[in-house]
Amino acid sequence: MSVLIFIDHIDGHVKKASLEALCYGAKIAEQTGDVAEGIVLGSLTEDLAAFGQYGVKKIHHVQNDALNNFDAQTYTKVIAQAAEQTGAKLIVFSNNSSGKSVAPRVAVRLKAGLVSGAVALPDTSNGFIVKKNVFSGKAFAHVAVKTDVKVITLNVNSFTISSGEGKADIVPFTATVDSSGIKVVSSSKTSGTVLLTEADVVVSAGRGLKGPENWGMVEELANVLGAALACSRPVADAHWRPHNEHVGQTGVAIAPNLYIAIGISGAIQHLAGVNRSKVIVVINKDAEAPFFKAADYGIVGDAFEIVPKLTKAVKKLKGIA
Numbered sequence: 001m002s003v004l005i006f007i008d009h010i011d012g013h014v015k016k017a018s019l020e021a022l023c024y025g026a027k028i029a030e031q032t033g034d035v036a037e038g039i040v041l042g043s044l045t046e047d048l049a050a051f052g053q054y055g056v057k058k059i060h061h062v063q064n065d066a067l068n069n070f071d072a073q074t075y076t077k078v079i080a081q082a083a084e085q086t087g088a089k090l091i092v093f094s095n096n097s098s099g100k101s102v103a104p105r106v107a108v109r110l111k112a113g114l115v116s117g118a119v120a121l122p123d124t125s126n127g128f129i130v131k132k133n134v135f136s137g138k139a140f141a142h143v144a145v146k147t148d149v150k151v152i153t154l155n156v157n158s159f160t161i162s163s164g165e166g167k168a169d170i171v172p173f174t175a176t177v178d179s180s181g182i183k184v185v186s187s188s189k190t191s192g193t194v195l196l197t198e199a200d201v202v203v204s205a206g207r208g209l210k211g212p213e214n215w216g217m218v219e220e221l222a223n224v225l226g227a228a229l230a231c232s233r234p235v236a237d238a239h240w241r242p243h244n245e246h247v248g249q250t251g252v253a254i255a256p257n258l259y260i261a262i263g264i265s266g267a268i269q270h271l272a273g274v275n276r277s278k279v280i281v282v283i284n285k286d287a288e289a290p291f292f293k294a295a296d297y298g299i300v301g302d303a304f305e306i307v308p309k310l311t312k313a314v315k316k317l318k319g320i321a
């Protein structure tokens with residue numbers, strides 16, 4: 001059997017989340033004595049053979065300009081064809097936006113059991129049991145997958161990327177790429193240098209900032225930390241910040257290594273999108289703010305005093321004037 005891993009990319013560059021999925025799929029293959037193989041759709045600027053360092057033996061490359069723009073329905077058809085032709089019994093995706101839209105469709109086509117949001121390697125000692133997050137990260141479920149073909153999406157930042165030696169063989173894969181009926185007419189990129197869903201560090205602010213004119217200090221802190229910017233929902237609703245920065249239950253779900261929340265109360269709907277962050281730092285002037293219960297580090301005080309001091313301290317530490 002083979003484990004097929006979808007390698008997702010943006011502007012020709014592989015997403016960090018895909019490397020996590022690659023390592024995860026390769027580890028499962030090692031665990032079950034199978035072969036790990038990757039699949040890339042469209043053009044990539046990176047050396048495909050180098051993915052061998054993450055444990056995959058082969059990369060199936062579907063080189064077709066029609067695949068350079070992500071389209072869930074077309075991608076589903078191509079990945080399902082590849083899974084059938086390669087005899088893959090497990091298909092692994094990242095649980096990012098593209099994985100979330102393609103994996104369930106692939107599962108339906110292949111009549112496969114789907115586990116979305118896995119957080120650990122499956123227990124294959126007696127069956128195939130996958131640990132996943134449920135109830136917005138408040139609990140875990142252990143799901144037994146009993147179908148012959150299985151599909152897993154791996155939560156972002158749940159599995160460490162590790163690399164070694166090795167080159168993968170590049171195997172051109174010819175797929176029937178018919179139009180899904182959806183045509184990408186144009187696309188516009190969100191501003192910001194760091195992609196929120198891929199960021200290691202996120203600096204986020206809420207209504208405690210009082211108004212959009214006060215975001216300069218938040219941006220400065222994010223800049224010195226090389227962080228992405230985020231915000232609470234009311235901030236985006238009030239057009240203080242763009243909606244693509246809104247995190248939470250109805251916004252983007254993130255899992256950075258460090259999440260700094262400034263002037264955010266920590267409502268359950270906000271926490272639902274950020275509580276998988278590895279370390280949470282909360283800055284709030286109200287010592288009773290609910291966010292402190294979820295925080296690893298908390299600073300009780302006025303953001304307008306603390307944030308500039310924090311920025312100054314980080315600059316000093318990094319030797320930035």
Ligand SMILES: Cc1cc2nc3c(=O)[nH]c(=O)nc-3n(C[C@H](O)[C@H](O)[C@H](O)COP(=O)(O)OP(=O)(O)OC[C@H]3O[C@@H](n4cnc5c(N)ncnc54)[C@H](O)[C@@H]3O)c2cc1C
Nearest residue numbers: 206207208232233248249250263264265269270285286303
């Ligand atoms: C169905 C539904 C879905 C929702 N989805 C989301 C979602 O996805 N994301 C989301 O964020 N919200 C969501 N919400 C809204 C959520 O319930 C909260 O209302 C929202 O998160 C509050 O935003 P906030 O913390 O910025 O503002 P507030 O609740 O007003 O909190 C502001 C905080 O700033 C602190 N503060 C004030 N001044 C300062 C200062 N000078 N220095 C430091 N701290 C200060 C205050 O003590 C307070 O804790 C949703 C609500 C519903 C009903």
